[in-house]
Amino acid sequence: MNDSGGNAERKRPRRPSQERTSQRDPERTRAAILEAATREFAENGMGGARVDAIAERAGTNKRMLYHYFGDKEQLYLKVLEEAYVGIRTAERALHIGDRSPEEGIGELALFTWRYFLQHPEFLSLLGTENLHRARWLRQSIRLKELHSHLIGELSEVLEQGKKQGVFIETADPLNVYLTIASLGYFYLSNQYTLSTIFGRDLIEPTHLNAWERHIVHVTLASIKR
Amino acid sequence: MNDSGGNAERKRPRRPSQERTSQRDPERTRAAILEAATREFAENGMGGARVDAIAERAGTNKRMLYHYFGDKEQLYLKVLEEAYVGIRTAERALHIGDRSPEEGIGELALFTWRYFLQHPEFLSLLGTENLHRARWLRQSIRLKELHSHLIGELSEVLEQGKKQGVFIETADPLNVYLTIASLGYFYLSNQYTLSTIFGRDLIEPTHLNAWERHIVHVTLASIKR
DNA sequence: CCATCAAGTAACTGTTTAGTTACCGGCTTG
DNA sequence: CAAGCCGGTAACTAAACAGTTACTTGATGG
Structure with a gap:
């Protein structure tokens, strides 16, 4: 019903691929999320903590957080x-x-x-x-x-x-x-x-x-x- | 822009007016909200407390809560x-x-x-x-x-x-x-x-x-x- | 007996949120 | 050296939320 734009072709958001220092490091990302989460949960409690805020503090994004830890709880x-x-x-x-x-x-x-x-x-x-x-x-x-x-x-x-x-x-x-x-x-x-x-x-x-x-x-x- | 239904006449949600024991009592309503809020805030914290939940616990609705107390804070x-x-x-x-x-x-x-x-x-x-x-x-x-x-x-x-x-x-x-x-x-x-x-x-x-x-x-x- | 005002109701709105999906790209290994 | 897996990105979605609006009901004083 709310499927705005009925055409079949889905626009894929082709990222501009700008020179990034990607440095893949699973351990560091995991540790960064854990530390950021510690601060966010400590400051705002379980109810007040924001998943987006944790991801941003860790310098990564929500996808990685769910990938490594399952869910917020x-x-x-x-x-x-x-x-x-x-x-x-x-x-x-x-x-x-x-x-x-x-x-x-x-x-x-x-x-x-x-x-x-x-x-x-x-x-x-x-x-x-x-x-x-x-x-x-x-x-x-x-x-x-x-x-x-x-x-x-x-x-x-x-x-x-x-x-x-x-x-x-x-x-x-x-x-x-x-x-x-x-x-x-x-x-x-x-x-x-x-x-x-x-x-x-x-x-x-x-x-x-x-x-x-x-x-x-x-x-x-x-x-x- | 998002004014769905362009006709001027607005449907008013005529309530069925079923035999209710309405008993208007400002003081009691106010006290009920305060007590319900105390329990809700105590159980869930400021971030976790829900305004809807307080209104329901108090046996009233959000409008009264905002009327008597301004806002959640x-x-x-x-x-x-x-x-x-x-x-x-x-x-x-x-x-x-x-x-x-x-x-x-x-x-x-x-x-x-x-x-x-x-x-x-x-x-x-x-x-x-x-x-x-x-x-x-x-x-x-x-x-x-x-x-x-x-x-x-x-x-x-x-x-x-x-x-x-x-x-x-x-x-x-x-x-x-x-x-x-x-x-x-x-x-x-x-x-x-x-x-x-x-x-x-x-x-x-x-x-x-x-x-x-x-x-x-x-x-x-x-x-x- | 009606005009007015306060008490009360419920649907609505814009925003925020947890969680998901579609896609990208570099590294390893068969 | 290609194939696919793993680390990573960003846009999306359905639900939940605080706060608002349009409206109804009952009591009271002129």
Whole structure:
């Protein structure tokens, strides 16, 4: 019905073939799309992110995006998975069991805070995923074992501290991690509304450093005997 | 140009006028739209919320929504403002200065946790607003003074505690509030990803109660001498 | 008892969006 | 050295969307 121009011959849009530095590089294109998608999803959420915007940011076009990642949802899941792999990988390199229990926990708190500070896009992605009740993360089975290492190592450090009599007996590994993550996550992810309603610029270096010390202080105060 | 059907007479879509319980009630319609909008924005964020969906949830139509609230952005801001008024109003009724300093802080921690627990839509709205860097909240001037009361009252309680020698001298009102809010906000707003990756159902009553006690414990441990 | 205005309805419009299709061209390999 | 595959482009399409318009209904005061 709306087939404007009923003639059979279809005009093909013969491109002018102007001298282009085409440089085919699948890996680079793929990586560029993933990075552009990370930024776009972090800035606008799943609902607000635009596929066209991702393609443009990556210096390519939608066709390649669908070619490599299937569709918007699969691309989003890939971005989320990579973000988790990023923090858990960096965390493993810490080896918090190598120091005294107290230093180990302090080290983990400092690392987590600084990682959050340097990776705001990770916090944004978590926020978006939780808005949707982990709808996409739930589909990712391979991620489960990624996080068990953290709890295992943390558990060992706490046990050692209890044996040495420096930590209280009720200290729980998941609770300790949630405490550390809470204090870092809320301060950073909610900095915009907090700065607005309380009239204090939370991202200023002085306040940032004070909060870093505060996190370590609170975490240790909550488990020390 | 695209004026399909060149005849001057316009077909008017004469509605069948079937027995309807129309009940005109501006206040109720307005309130219904606001409540429907709160749920829709909380569930889908600013980008994901649909104006049609809000109208349908409210049992009315888009025309009324635009009539009462201007446009989608103004409606969203109204929803956000009302959410803040809600928690700050309930907070004022606490009068944390009436008890001992230690009890007062514990009371505030408990209240905040329980309010967050009972108002998940408030947490969602905060998350959405922060994703957009407080873009809409910043436009709301009248909200600034709403929050100063909280910090003022909290400050008095801390000072009293310091005089009595039960709190450390470095205890800061904003830091204390941020600590309480962090521990409540993160646990609830990130419960979906956390439950998924750590394989523990955080919303289960047992764990919920344990975390409530944990918040009070951590908050007090961080400021007690 | 009718003129007026506010409450309310539903179809419409221009734009944006995710996803698709038709086509191009350089590199590898049989 | 040609054939076809893979990386790449741009225009297209159907659906969804925010916002508008043309119109109806009911209440009220002069």
